[in-house]
Amino acid sequence: MRAxxxxxxxxxxxxxxxxxxxxxxxxEASAGTYTKVFVFDSSSQETQAARDLELDAIxxxxxxxxxxxxxxxxxxxxxxxxxxxxxxxxxxxxRSPSKRKCVVxxxxxxxxxxxxxxxVDESSETRPISRKAKRRLAAEAMWxxxxxxxxxxxxxxxxxxxxxxxxxxxxIIASILSGRTFGTSEGSQDKPVSRIHxxxxxxxxxxxxxxxxxxxxxxxxxxxxxxxDDEPATTASVRAYAANLLQSAGFEVGTDxxxxxxxxxxxxxxxxxxxxxxxxxxxxxxxxxxTFREGLAHxxxxxxxxxxx
Numbered sequence: 001m002r003a004x005x006x007x008x009x010x011x012x013x014x015x016x017x018x019x020x021x022x023x024x025x026x027x028e029a030s031a032g033t034y035t036k037v038f039v040f041d042s043s044s045q046e047t048q049a050a051r052d053l054e055l056d057a058i059x060x061x062x063x064x065x066x067x068x069x070x071x072x073x074x075x076x077x078x079x080x081x082x083x084x085x086x087x088x089x090x091x092x093x094x095r096s097p098s099k100r101k102c103v104v105x106x107x108x109x110x111x112x113x114x115x116x117x118x119x120v121d122e123s124s125e126t127r128p129i130s131r132k133a134k135r136r137l138a139a140e141a142m143w144x145x146x147x148x149x150x151x152x153x154x155x156x157x158x159x160x161x162x163x164x165x166x167x168x169x170x171x172i173i174a175s176i177l178s179g180r181t182f183g184t185s186e187g188s189q190d191k192p193v194s195r196i197h198x199x200x201x202x203x204x205x206x207x208x209x210x211x212x213x214x215x216x217x218x219x220x221x222x223x224x225x226x227x228x229d230d231e232p233a234t235t236a237s238v239r240a241y242a243a244n245l246l247q248s249a250g251f252e253v254g255t256d257x258x259x260x261x262x263x264x265x266x267x268x269x270x271x272x273x274x275x276x277x278x279x280x281x282x283x284x285x286x287x288x289x290x291t292f293r294e295g296l297a298h299x300x301x302x303x304x305x306x307x308x309x
Contacts, residue, residue: 111136166197190236191235
């Protein structure tokens with residue numbers, strides 16, 4: 001959100017989170033990044049209703065709407081943003097027709113399911129395995145349906161399928177330094193996984209939001225774009241590289257940190273390599289962190305700046 005605020009075309013940036021405490025912390029820590037942070041409780045219709053009025057008005061007046069709200073795991077209403085703000089989003093699209101409007105839905109590459117390590121692109125078969133991934137795909141279908149109506153009003157809709165997200169505070173380096181326990185699982189350490197740094201997600205959203213809407217056979221549809229870095233890699237290789245980085249930077253690393261241990265989650269993780277050709281070629285996004293090496297090096301550099309001792 002800092003990047004959105006820094007962009008000269010956005011005078012105001014509004015955000016949402018799940019509880020009052022977090023909203024207050026984000027507002028205080030953002031140093032003016034957010035104009036306001038709202039609480040969006042997708043699990044409670046009653047609690048949310050009281051907050052919807054002001055947020056509804058903001059949605060109607062937005063130039064760019066980015067939804068990262070996960071799908072509901074139960075019920076017919078898969079996507080809570082569409083369920084509650086469908087009219088507001090359509091009104092937003094219809095206002096000021098000469099002004100650029102865009103909706104970006106952040107989905108996940110988990111919708112592809114298991115492809116046994118093969119490369120997948122946006123045309124690949126979706127075969128989600130987990131319940132959440134299946135609901136993600138259902139939410140995508142809802143946004144696809146909305147795209148036809150929004151497109152007729154001149155509003156672009158993009159569905160970004162994000163690979164495994166990492167960045168400050170959310171990376172394998174943090175897990176190594178915290179001494180997090182890992183359980184061995186034979187074979188899982190050899191599964192390639194695609195990743196993406198959070199900064200590259202932000203720049204992708206900004207770049208794509210200025211692109212023209214897609215038209216197919218005369219009808220406007222949402223454009224699906226994979227957001228992943230250039231080099232899928234196994235958890236074991238990334239962990240070993242991270243441990244070496246930390247040692248080179250003078251951090252104390254345990255002897256087990258370079259081992260091919262993986263979390264229980266990795267044991268059942270589906271395997272695929274995600275192509276980013278559409279993102280990088282068609283939309284000219286130049287990744288800041290083309291592989292996990294550049295991304296993790298940046299994380300360590302920031303740690304050294306924060307603690308020069």
